[in-house]
Amino acid sequence: MAGGGFVAQGEVKDYNGKVTLFVIITCMIAATGGLIFGYDIGVSGGVTSMNVFLEKFFPSVYEDQKNAGTSKNQWCSFDSQLLTAFTSSLYIAGLISTFFASTVTRVLGRKASMLCGGAAFLIGSALNGAAVNVAMLIIGRVLLGVGIGFANQAVPLYLSEMAPPKLRGALNIGFQLATTIGILIANLVNYGTNKIKGGYGWRISLALAAVPAGIMTIGALFLPDTPNSLIERGKLETARRILQKARGTDDVGEELQDMVEASQAAGQVRHPWKNILQKHYRPQLVMAFFIPGFQQLTGINIIMFYAPVLFKTIGFGDNASLMSAVITGLVNVGATLVSIATVDRFGRRFLFIEGGAQMLLSQVAIAVILGVKFGADGTGAMSKPYADLVLVLICTYVAAFAWSWGPLGWLVPSEIFPLEIRSAGQSIVVSVNFLWTFLVAQFFLLALCHLKFGLFLLFAAFVIAMTLFIVLLLPETKNVPIEEMNVVWKKHWCWKNYVPDDHMAVA
Numbered sequence: 001m002a003g004g005g006f007v008a009q010g011e012v013k014d015y016n017g018k019v020t021l022f023v024i025i026t027c028m029i030a031a032t033g034g035l036i037f038g039y040d041i042g043v044s045g046g047v048t049s050m051n052v053f054l055e056k057f058f059p060s061v062y063e064d065q066k067n068a069g070t071s072k073n074q075w076c077s078f079d080s081q082l083l084t085a086f087t088s089s090l091y092i093a094g095l096i097s098t099f100f101a102s103t104v105t106r107v108l109g110r111k112a113s114m115l116c117g118g119a120a121f122l123i124g125s126a127l128n129g130a131a132v133n134v135a136m137l138i139i140g141r142v143l144l145g146v147g148i149g150f151a152n153q154a155v156p157l158y159l160s161e162m163a164p165p166k167l168r169g170a171l172n173i174g175f176q177l178a179t180t181i182g183i184l185i186a187n188l189v190n191y192g193t194n195k196i197k198g199g200y201g202w203r204i205s206l207a208l209a210a211v212p213a214g215i216m217t218i219g220a221l222f223l224p225d226t227p228n229s230l231i232e233r234g235k236l237e238t239a240r241r242i243l244q245k246a247r248g249t250d251d252v253g254e255e256l257q258d259m260v261e262a263s264q265a266a267g268q269v270r271h272p273w274k275n276i277l278q279k280h281y282r283p284q285l286v287m288a289f290f291i292p293g294f295q296q297l298t299g300i301n302i303i304m305f306y307a308p309v310l311f312k313t314i315g316f317g318d319n320a321s322l323m324s325a326v327i328t329g330l331v332n333v334g335a336t337l338v339s340i341a342t343v344d345r346f347g348r349r350f351l352f353i354e355g356g357a358q359m360l361l362s363q364v365a366i367a368v369i370l371g372v373k374f375g376a377d378g379t380g381a382m383s384k385p386y387a388d389l390v391l392v393l394i395c396t397y398v399a400a401f402a403w404s405w406g407p408l409g410w411l412v413p414s415e416i417f418p419l420e421i422r423s424a425g426q427s428i429v430v431s432v433n434f435l436w437t438f439l440v441a442q443f444f445l446l447a448l449c450h451l452k453f454g455l456f457l458l459f460a461a462f463v464i465a466m467t468l469f470i471v472l473l474l475p476e477t478k479n480v481p482i483e484e485m486n487v488v489w490k491k492h493w494c495w496k497n498y499v500p501d502d503h504m505a506v507a
Ligand code: BGC
Pocket: 001, 002, 003, 041, 176, 179, 180, 183, 295, 300, 301, 304, 332, 405, 406, 407, 409, 433, 437
């Protein structure tokens, strides 16, 4: 999922029970968690490209950008650390709050974290919608970040614990799909609100984030905590009752027993952080750092955060820029569906490698066109056919990301961590992802100003590195139950040296 996903693959034991209303409501919560995350990714780029918004909060950017005719350096017209802070503050807040959220989630339960997240989120969207100065905007974004930190920690965990084991893998990519739908909705809302006369459209865009947050908060108020969390906190009988309700049968003894055992086993691991540093977890540790880092170094969030701004830079008008963001948003959703349909057939490595190659070609082509048309001094203009071609290339790039690194950047780490390091491993994945999201968001406009079209070549170089990483270091995890992952590492030319023979049977 985007933002977490404590989703264990492979533990597909056929316990008793059916898909109940409970589980359906759980899926709806998953959807709102993903929608919130996606809405926030998509909304800021559109809003920061709206003239009224820029004029009110970032007048110097507005002036620069208004003057950015053919004589002005286009590469630098949006370069403002304050403007990027508006976008990126959310991720640094999310990163820090993930650590607090992990304690709240463990000690007070998943529900408590969802409530904290929802409340922070509601206040944040109110502050943003009502903002009269930059401080209100940024404090609002920080609160949204706290909301996302908590929600991204607790919702996926809630889901994977409530849903029947058979559904867990599907829910993982389902969360990513909801994220892309959230981005698309934000793009559509921006397109609509930009047309509102009176200059307050951006307020509606920002305040509407409260809708999915409200649904999640109300949902969390009415939903019970998960059986696993109740067991962890010593409430075995309540856990049994909830599990019976969730599975629609009284016969849940086996599943409950497995949960109790898993909880005891996890409880015995006194130092999960130290544990993950042991040599035989090196493959997992390397993946936990590199996969989320590389996912962000594809440069995807440049498009997600700044597409409308970029489209303006290459000469599209206000509306056309926002419309282009809607188009990339649609491609993002469509290609995620392709991933869902093919990931278990073609395998993870195929999608990673194909996606990498397609992103690379698109990025190089974009760099060449921008270089030829704007040159290093950033003066000049792009004719409509060329601007359209850039849009098409951005779409082929987004499609490639959305069927490879987008979903797989979350799915693959979640299917390789054995139970005793799962929580520590996932915390690393979420924080590394947010850290790189923050860095890319904060420094992109500055880097664009200095590296110009070469910035796209820099991202292309990262894509080459990450594709080589996959080719050389990631074994195929398609259809591999988690307890058999060690066999897979053991057969790998590099990782076999880290997994001792006596560790083969350990899950
Ligand atoms: C990434 C986000 C990105 C989104 C785009 C997710 O997997 O983690 O950073 O914005 O995909 O769809």
